[in-house]
Amino acid sequence: MSIVTTASKIDRLAQLTARTETASGTSLWREAMRRMRSSKMAIIGAVIIAGFVLLAIVGPWVAPYGPAEQTWRGEVFSNRGEFVGARAENWFGLDHLGRDMFSRMLVGARQTLLVGVVSMLIGLLIGAVVGIVSGAAATLGGKAGRRIDDAIMRVTDILLALPSLLLAVSVAAVLGQSLTTVMIAVGVVQIPVFARLLRGSMLAQGNSDYVLAARSLGIRKRRIVLTQILPNSLSPVIVQATLSLATAIIEAAALSYLGLGNPDPAVPEWGVMLSAAQRFFDNEPMMSMYPAVGIIITALGFTLLGEAMREALDPKLRG
Amino acid sequence: MSLLELDGVKVHFPVKKGILFDRTIGHVYAVDGISLKVEAGQTYGLVGESGCGKTTLGRAVLRLVDVTDGSVVLDGTDVAKLPEKELRSFRRRLQMVFQDPLGSLNPRQNIESILSEGMAAHGIGANQEERREKIREILAKVGLPANSLSRYPHEFSGGQRQRIGIARALVLEPDLIICDEPVSALDVSIQAQVINLLEELQESMGLTYLVIAHDLAVVRHISDVIGVMYLGALVEEAPSDALYEEPLHPYTRALMSAVPVPDPEVEERRERILLTGDLPSPANPPAGCRFHTRCPWAQPKCSQERPELTDAGGGHKVACHFTREIRAGELAPAGGPDAVVIPAQPEAPEAEKAEGPEKAPKPEKAEEAPKAEEASGESSEDSPADSSEGSPEGSSEKE
Amino acid sequence: MALLTVDELTVTFGGRGRKDVRAVNGVSFSVDQGQVVGLVGESGCGKSVTSLALMGLLPAKGVTLGGRADLDGTDLLKLSPSKMRDLRGRDMAMIFQDPLSSLNPVVPIGVQVTEILQRHRGLKGEAARKEAAHLLDRVGIPDPARRLKEYPHQLSGGMRQRALIAMAVACAPRLLIADEPTTALDVTIQAQILELLKELVDQEGTALLMITHDLGVVAGLCDQVNVLYAGKVVESAGRRELFAHPTHPYTHGLLGSIPRLDAPRGEPLHPIRGSINDQIAWADGCAFAPRCDRYEMECLTGTPELTEPRAAGHRARCANPVLATTEVPA
8 A cells, every 4th residue: 555545645644534622621611611601590590690790799879769768658548559660759658658669679689689698608617517528527537537437427416306497596586686587597407408418418428439439549537528539529518509599588588577687668678568568468468579579580580590500510510 | 578568357247236325236348358569660450349348358458447457568568557656657659540430529628728738748759849740740640630629529521530649659659559449430431541641650659559349350351460369258369361362260260251342243242140149248258168159060069168268370379169170160050040151152263261071050041142144143141241331330349 | 023122212401501411323233032132232222322312311400312123013102201211111121230229128029020020910918929920039149938038138139139130020021131240249149040030031921122242242242233333333244244243343342352362372362453532423433443454545525334244233333344254252
């Protein structure tokens, strides 16, 4: 065979098999991001959340009226069932004290976001620490470790066994009525959820071959936990964090609804607004509708994003 | 002196039960008294079916599971009794290649990080640059492209991942590499690449392997000495060729006869011993010889006395009371409902050698056993065949 | 006439914003009454997808089927789901790789077997139970009456596969499809199961479509062998012919890659280079070319045809087939 034909067939093969191979690899996180970008669910969720965050930032400045101004006090008589609905002046109508609902919704977004994020962070951070300690002890701590893990888990079991709202109410009862109370109460409820989740995830990873491989390489246990087990156990926790942002907002609304939220009228929060409006639901249902729909859409946004993340991070769908 | 010497190694896992407080209600005798020697520069193949304890034994050598009794001596140091602190640094000398190439690589680490981690832990290479140099050298040796360093495990094919696993072991320059089912998760055409690579590396770097596998053909191909395991113990150990030439233990014979050969001519003529019944539970092993419940040659003595591994000549060790009798053909296989022995067809020159004059317990089968005639052969042949490659055997054993 | 004729079967997976993947790319073969036909190939060659397509078990969404698959004159690919359900179990049945996950873990074996007898043969009560016990006995499960009351987890792997086989042959189907039936089992247990399958084929005249990656299994079992690569049949021949004269470089390479128990030790293996990912589209040429030592310019210009370069009935899809018998696999 002549050299020319050999060379040309090699060229032809190279041309047909040409693949775009990047020298720098794509990590799983980057993979997940790529998949998120092509997911409708993720995009819708992200748009909703972005809108909500934007609202929380600029809300107080763009609000046409102050949230506590009772400008139209003379037009609303809640005891007689006379309310003012949506009109050109007040897009969402007035509340029972004659305040502009639209402005209150805009200003309230910030508080609502704050409640959601802070209470989720409380649950996530404390829960993660508990989970890591427990998970690390259980996977690599030997007999003593398993005992420590057992003890920690019994405590979280007790926390889990209490109905979350009841737990939140008791926390609120101790700390008094304020927004901080609501955030702590909602956050505390999330602690055992995150702790259990992370520990379970770590246990599953702890049994995997690459952890065995790391052990046989003679790598220190602390390092195995931090570089091998933990990074691979985080996906479900991240997903849970997004989802629990949604539930935190709803739960905070429920607490406010029960009258445990911030009583300051100048600092509106959607949950508190909903709680106030429910008394007048018979006469003016729209008054409850605005904060309720606001909460639902926001929760939906976080849930959509969370679900999309779950899909993007799922190793079974990797491909 | 041998590089690795196991003496009476036992690994028993407690079986626990209880609602509030766990009580030990029994033991799984995963490894129950194994002694063997691995010579430097050689390959020792450990073969057996799932549940025989071969994976546990491999892990016991690395002390990834605790050794209940016995000693694992590598180059004069008993790994089984090493304190935790010294064990960590000693582990450099014992490395492992895993069955599942993807599962044994951390999916969130790139190749450089995977390979340099062990080096960093043992202080090999003064800095990352030096380590990278060494990694590049090893990558070339295992046949991976130089641009692999910053890529992640999921970006490689199965065979390449196994090469990464081998490289991870090699960078630490270990004395002994334990390969636990190194090819069973790979496609057939890739298996051969990895087997060849292991052999080349052994030749060029003077490596010592302990290969654990369920595929007798693979093990025979790469091993110098083979040990056959059944229910936590060695039933036979012999140089690779001797074992193939004349398997002495009934279990080895059955195992060998069950391995399919990709050649219809051979498949139709060779001896077949079909074991019926299943592997007894290692939590409740039978008394006496552990194989007696499935052995076609079992005698009353076999259920009472456990045979020792004894030399039958030429370093060929067997744990069977009746090696001599079976060898000489004085003992016929009882068969019955528990086994079918179909003797090899004598007219086949290239078939496996005929195994003495034992009579088939089901004569109708032996008679209809095929000749080389094509048409009749196809309808009546009784060859046992298996698909040994790719069976997820090792993983099930972990539990 | 052939019992099953598959003609130019294509299966394409698509949707969800991903690029379409053609898993099966024009596969043709036939199975005669009482014949054992092997579909052999490595992971990703489309052998399992082919079997699922024949059984109508692929999801309706995101899957496009093409070609024909005639079982006794009925095109399986065009059958309505309800007609397919009638056919499945009665005329054709499947044995899966993993016997544990193919059985319902919370239902006793007996109920699972009698269910089929009831659905397709109208047997009820005591009659169904008797027949179920008979079936278990038929596939070599000792003490069938007791086993009927047990749950899948109480049976060993080999026993579970036997139970699955009993369910598959409950209605004496004319076609049995076995997808890697022994891959999850131990060597000695595999020997038993293959023995049983062979017996069933001999005695009942059932046709068996055996899907496997193991050429050893094929050598001992199949009458006719089809080797698949990248969704196409690359070689098809009778068993003896195929093993004696592997003609396609892929088949040739596969046989050279397998360590043989009966080969002299120390003989090196001859692996096929690269991996399944090194592939070109069939439209551009031979998909195997990047891994092939024998490829020529014409292998890179359009799909090679199935021809009979060696002997009648021995077809290979190769422009430069291995014809000399003495050639070392390389």
